[in-house]
Amino acid sequence: MNPQTLRFSTSDTAIPFEKRLRLFPSSRFHVFPVFLCSDVAKSPHFIRSKHGVAAIRNCKDLVSSVSRRIDPISQREVGAPRVGKTVDIATLGNLCVDIVLSVPSLPPTSADEKRAYMEQLSASRPDKKYWEAGGNCNLAIAAARVGLRCLTLGLVGDEIYGRFLVEVLGEEGIGMVKMNEDAETSASNGISYETLRCWVLVDPLQRHGFCSIHDFSKEPAFGWLTMLSGQVKKAIGQSKILFCNGYAYDELSPDLILAALEYARHVETAVFFDPGPRGKKLFCGSPQQQRALKMYLKMSDVLLLTADEAESLTGATNPIRAGQELIRESSHTRWVIIKMGSRGSLLVTKSSVSYAPAFKVDVVDTVGCGDSFTAAVAFGFLQNIPPMNTLVLANAVGGATAMGCGAGRNVASLEKVIELLKASDLNLENFLGEKLVEDDLETDLVILSKSIPNGVGDKIKCVSVEKVVCDLMPRLQIKQKGAMAPL
Template sequence: MHLTHKALNFPNPNYHSHGPSHSFNSNPTPNPGLLTLPLNLLSPPKRRRSVLFATNNRGAVQIAVANNHPLFVPPSPSYDYRTFRSAKNVDVSTLGNLCVDIVLNVPQLPPPSFHERKAFMDRLASSPPNKKYWEAGGNCNMAIAAARLGLSCVSIGHVGNEIYGKFLLDVLHDEGIGMVEMSNSTDVVNCSSASIETLLCWVLVDPLQRHGFCSRADFSKEPAFHWMSTLRREVKLAIRNSKVLFCNGYGFDELSPSLLLSAVDYAVDVGTSIFFDPGPRGKSLSTGTAEEQRALDQFLRMSDVLLLTSDEAESLTGLGDPILAGQEFLKRGIRTKWVIIKMGSHGSILITASNIACAPAFKWVLQQPWGVVLVGM
C-alpha cells in the first residue's frame, strides 16, 4: 500500500521532542498468564480490514482498521456540534500537542548556546522546506494510530491558518480524524502572527545519524499558545461526547496549566475518562512553577489511566521498583484505575488495585527518519 505521507512514524525510544512513544501489536501471541482487560470502554466498529504498512523491503507492520470508519467531527466551521449532545460517539479525543515535524539532514546539529540555537532555528524557518520532509507529529501520531485500529478519533488543539496548519488538517482528514479548533477569534486579536502559527518541530539528523530537536516552544518561558484562556463551547462538546480524553505532558508546552486543568475538570464533570502520559516533561513539571506543579498533581490524581516509562515513574514517586511506583500512583489517585508502566524491551506492566499483569515485548522492523531499526515495544 502506498502511503501519501509518513504521518505514522514509530519513534525511537530516545525520541522525546514533543510526544510520547507509541507501540502497536497487530497480532499479539495470546498469553495464558496475561490479565484480560475490560476494554469495552473503547469499542471499535465490528467490520474491519487489514492494511499492511510497509516500512521497507525488510519488514512491515500490519494493523487492522475499520471498513466503515466515519469522520465523526468534520473540520468544518459550519458543522453543528449540537448533534453530539445525545451520546458519546467518539472513542478518543486528544488534547493539544498538534505539530508538524520537519525532518532534515544537516551537516551538524544545532549549537548548545541558547541564542545560537535560536538563530539556527530561525534560519531553518526562513523558507519552508519541501513537503516531502513534513510529517504530522505529537498527538497526531496517537490519533492516527487509534484511527487505523478502527477507533473514532478527534484531535482538539490549535493549528494556524498557513501552509503547515493546512497540511495537518489534510493529514487528519485523510485519516478520518476530526479536528476541533481551540482558539476563539477574540483570543488572537492582540497576538502577533508568529504566536498563532502552527507549532513546528525541527527534527535534525547529522551525518553520524545523531539527532536533535528545535521548536519555538524551547525558547519561551510561556506556553506557545498562552493567549488561550477558556474552553470554547465546541471543545466542551467534543470532550463531552468522547469516551476518552488523551493528554500528555507536552501539552504544557502549548497550553497554560489553568486551561489544561479546566479541560480535566470538565471531563470529570461529564463522565469522560482521562488517559494521561506525562512523558519526559513530567519530571520538569514536578519541579516547575507552583501552577505547573498543581496541574501535574491534578492530572496524576484525576486521570483514570496513567501511562509512564519506568524512569518517569521513578522520577515522580522516588521508587525504583515499577510495581511499587504504580501502586503509589493508585494510592495517591482519586479516580486512577490503571497504571501502565512501560519497560522498553521488557514489555509493560499493568497495575490495578487488585491485579498486576505483564505484557511481553515484541519486535518489528520500523522506519525512522534517520534509518531502519529493529526495536522492542
C-alpha cells in the same frame, strides 16, 4: 456549499465527490463522524478518509449521525455504558508539523548556540517532502488505524502548515476542533498565530534531536487562550477518552489544561495522561504547573510513563513499586502503564500486575512508538480487554511503528501489527520476569511467555502468548477485512 463537493480544509480547494469515489472504491467506505476546524456550526463539511465519509453541521449532529451498532465480538451495543459519547478518543493540544531532516550532527546543547542553529533552520521553508504530521497527530492516526473514532482539539494557523495538518488528519478519518472556534478571540483582539512546527533531526547514527522556536519561550505558545470554548466542551463531552500529555504545557496555560481535566471529570469522560519528558520539569515548575500536574496524576483514569519518568515522580527504582505508589496517591487511577522499550511493558492495577516482554523487531526509528502504544491501550481500555491482552496489542502496535521511518502517516499499519502478533516472537533477551519481583511485593505478577515454564515461583503466574494472540485476532481481522470497526 454544494453537497456533491468534498472539502478538505478551510482553503478554497474542493474536489468533486464523485471523482473521489472513483479514486477510492466504495467498498472501503462507511459512515465515520468527524468535525472539521472551520465553521462547524454554520455549514456542513465533507471529509474523505480511509474509514468513511460524513457531513457534520455541528456537535449535536455528531451524536445523531451515528447509527446504533453492535460489537461483532461481544454482541453488545457499542458505547452503551456512555450514552451520547460517539467519539472514542479526543487529544488535547500538541498539534504540530514535524520537519524531518537528516543532519551530520545533532544540535548544540548551549542555549545560545541552539537558538542560532534554530534560526538558521527556520530561515526558509523546507520542501514539503520533509513535512509530517506530529505531536498528538501520531496517537490519533494510530488509534484510527485500529478502529477508534478520533478528534483532535487544538490550534492550527490558517496557513499552509495548518491546511497540511487538516488534510493529513482528514485522510485518516480524524476530525479537528479548534480550541478558539466559537470564541472569535483572535479576530476580535487582533491575535494571530501560526501552526507549531518541530524540527526532528536525525544524525548518521539514527539519533534524534528535537528543535522548536518555542523551546526558547518561558510562556505557552497560546497562553492568551484562557477558557474552553463551547465547541471544545461539547467535543470532550462526546468523547469516551480525553488524552493529554506533558507537551500540552508548551502551548496551553496550566489553568486551561486543568479546566479540560475538570470538565472531563464532570461529563464522565475518562482521562489518559502521559507526562512524558516534560514531567520532571513540571514537577519543579511554577506553582500553577505543579498544581496541574498533581491533579492529572491524581484524577486520571490511566497514567502512561516510562520507567525513568515513573522513578522521577515517585523515587521508586522498581517500576512495579512506582506504579503502585501512583495508584495509592490517586483517587481515580485504574491503570498505571510503565513503558520499558525493548524490555516490554507493565500494567499495574490496584489488585494485579501484568508484564509483557516486547516483540523482536528490526528497529528503524523510535519516533511515535509511545504514541502508537497509547492508541492500542485506549482500544483495550474501551473494549474491556484484559490487561495482559491490552499490553500485548500495545507492544505490537508500538513495535510495528518502530519498524518504519518517522511517525505521522508512517505509524503502524494494521497489517503490520497482525503480522507481528502472528509471529509471536518475543524479545526474551531483555526479559525481566523475576527481576521485578521482591520478597515483600504486595501482589502477584502475571507474565507473558512463549510456554509455561517450570519453577517460576509462587508470586509469578504465566500466560501463553499464543492464547492471548488467539483472543485478540478476531477483533483485528474484522477491521482488516474492511468491516465496521469494533468501536
